[in-house]
Amino acid sequence: MITMKNMTKWRHAGSLLSCVFMLISIFFLSTKGLNFGLDFTGGMISEVKIDQSLTATEIQSKLEAALKQPVSVVAAGDPGEWVLRYAAPETLSDQPEIKTLLTGFSNHVEMINVSLVGPQVGQELAEQGGLAVLITLLVILGYLSMRFEWRLASGALLALVHDVVLLLGFFSITGMEFNLTVLAALLAVLGYSLNDSIIISDRIRELLKANVTLPIAELNNRAIVSTLSRTLITSGTTLISVGSLWLLGGEPLYGFSITMLIGIVAGTWSTMTIATIIPEMTKLNPQHYMPAVISDAP
Template structure:
């Protein structure tokens, strides 16, 4: 026998109100501050250098960030002592020579090659990333339209939008670099949040058919009670994995792991709140899922 959550209706509506406030704040951050686009989108300079094996990533970060006046991406190239440096083209003036900066760390530094990623490449990557996001959203909308009645599907769609906008708002507020790895995390968040929303929506549909006379708030509470343990266990284990990636993955994976961490939290939150409250506000009824009576008249 299913056990309904005590005061679940009040908490669901309260969390929906919080979600609405966070959504507005995120939209304001995106509109006012904008995203700090990474070199994948804006273009920049890529330099490969060879230094002593004793020089660490942290030492390179400190020396280059101070000399170039910007956040320089330092990536190990696979061989000991070889590093790939990525930084933006200076807006004004000429930036210091990388070899001169790194001479303080290693007098035998070698600059193996330097290349420039132009704005045309950055624009192409931005268009491809936006197209990938659009196609994924259209596929999700098509699936939900086929699987659920529009009132119940709307809760999942709005929950998806809530999760993505909140992640973008966080990156806009903190001005962390938004690059292709973060975009990949946003696409992964779409699929993860959709999974939670569909499970809860499917359970709501089952309870509606089994108890057509029950109030819709009671139906949502029973569906939530039946799925909450599964949702928390799945989200908890995924958060542990993403948290380890965040702490141990280093700088190149920090944006991806942080976006995934926030997306999993908000995805679980929105599936429970927005995903159940919006169908209630749209007056979801059991008759929307009951089969239509077949006339016996020939």
């Protein structure tokens, strides 16, 4: 059982482990990069209607074998209607018609729509997505700077950076497709992790004002213990919902659910480690929240 006495050691060890994971993530991001999806790189998008007896897995496996590249197959709504996404060849003549490939295993093939998303549009989406993440971090930085003393604000902000870097590192290491759905989940994780960091920072600030003689390490331990039940309940219920999406949502929601799943775990972890270690390292103490003395001198 973890007691107040050795909780500080666990927090320090957890922060060290987080730093190691961040370095590994940065290494893979700088050497391997991300596997951007068609939303960012451009490609072919075909909406088709074929036999209702065929499943997404069957269609995907047959098309990937014929095209020799990954193919995304998403249900379009009505039974038998599918949206197919795949990379466009350098010249359209290098690739067989998708209708010809579908005819090979479907008796009924109707091409509803075929469109080409150029790399210029994909580049624009990538720039807008990166700008969205940057603006989000800047707004969070401004909010934390106004609400907390800079030592607490630095811990909360670094915890957010930790979560983003770990998620991007996971997608770089595994080679999973990074698309707009994953980007949306990444922004959602930022908001979720920020909420956790604000709660723990608020509790630390309250304890600093109420216990002027206790060291910051002891106050951090008390803050974690007092908010632990709330954190576990919130994270647990959210993980149940995300787990349901992962198991039942199918291929279209797989990237979103796995991003949320890792992000929630990483956010809870960083809130109890990095968000509390930084104030200790920067020597936060109760005097920083003592009211300023107003001189009576004229």
